[in-house]
Amino acid sequence: MEDELQGMEEAVPERDSDSFRDEGEWAAGPVDAGDPPPAAEQQVVPPTTPPTAEAALTEPSEVGDEMEPSEDVDEAPLNAGEDEESPEASGDGRMRAVDLIAPTRLDFLAEREADAEQPVKTAEVFVFANQKGGVAKTTTTLNLAVAFAESGYRVLCIDLDPQGNLTMSQGIDPDKVEKSLYDVLVNDMPISEIIVKREIDIAVASIDLAGAEIAMSTKIGRERSLEKALKEVAGDYDFVCIDTPPSLGLLTINALTAANKVIVPVQCEYLSMRGLVQLQNTLKMIQENLNPDVRIEGILPTMLDSRTIHAKEAVEILEENFGDLVFQSRIKKAIKFAEAPVKGASVLKYDSTSSAANYYRDLAKEVLSHGSA
DSSP states (O other), rough: OHHHHHHHHHHHHOOOOOHHHHTTTOOOOOOOOOSOOOOHHHOOOSSSSSOOOOHHHHHOOOOSSSSOTTTSOOOOOOOTTTTSSTTTTOOOOOOHHHHHSOGGGGGGGSSSOOOOOOOOOOOOOEEEOOOOSSSSHHHHHHHHHHHHHTTTTTEEEOOOOTTTTHTTTTOOOOGGOOSSHHHHHHOOOOOOGEEEEEESSSEOOGGGGGGHHHHHTTSSTGGGGGHHHTTTTTTTEEEEEEEOOOSSSHHHHHHHHOSSSSEEEEEEHHHHHHHHHHHHHHHHHHHHHHOOOOOEEEEESSSSSSTSHHHHHHHHHHHOOOOOOOOOOOOOOOHHHHGGGGGGGGGGSSSTTTTOOOOOOOHHHHHHHOOOO
């Protein structure tokens, strides 16, 4: 009997579960090693109906091995997520330059909307200039600035005269000043370091300023030294009033380059009016080469003695030649203008109710309203 069984096993070759799947056959069940093998016709029973896909997924295989996917299922291509129009897909193996550059390096190529610039309020810069000395430039600079401050404006005075008269008029000794406009113009010191608070803020001068023009002679952009210095404080003030020396040298050119408006104090005398012609010529060169926006705000008759015929004739000559450019305000002679600097104060503080103080209050109203025509 055993010999017959052994002969039958040799006659029927062993077939694994994979061969059954390939032929669409299903194993009837697990076979223990100790059980006698059934007959050849009873080992494999083909199913009457093919198993459904759901049954194939939910029911475990009786053979004990995991089912392999059917050959009929299409495999997803490995590059299914890639762009079909990529260089590799089109057959071009070269990469574009844009693919080799990091995205952060392309930021500068992207067009960005420009941020809306907020308008920055800057100070109106007034220059008081006349080549002729002794025409009340310093007196007008200080008292008009104080009149602006009385109206609630923030005002900065700049003493650009080496004599330092504006500095002395506020009780500051120019000889004892350690830092002055000389350091600002020559050594590029911030102008905020030389501003002293008195009735108004004042950028002080010293006798060293007399050598500034020589020291600046080799400096590049020397005509714009004051303009650059004022940018630091331009937003802190409403008005900047600059007192200039009685000349049309480099210091006055710096003032005119930094200014918006020029007020020309003119003593009601013939020689004083002669300086107007030279100032106009200088101003024209400034407009053509350095500052096209500067203009004459008005011509101010000062030190007027209405008792003399000569003073009246001088005012008439001004009005005939310059018309509405002449201020309607008149600064008449008064002893208060000489007494106030001795006390280190403006005439508006020294004698607030005097006619001398009211002259500059009227001038301030005229400048604030519309200026000269």
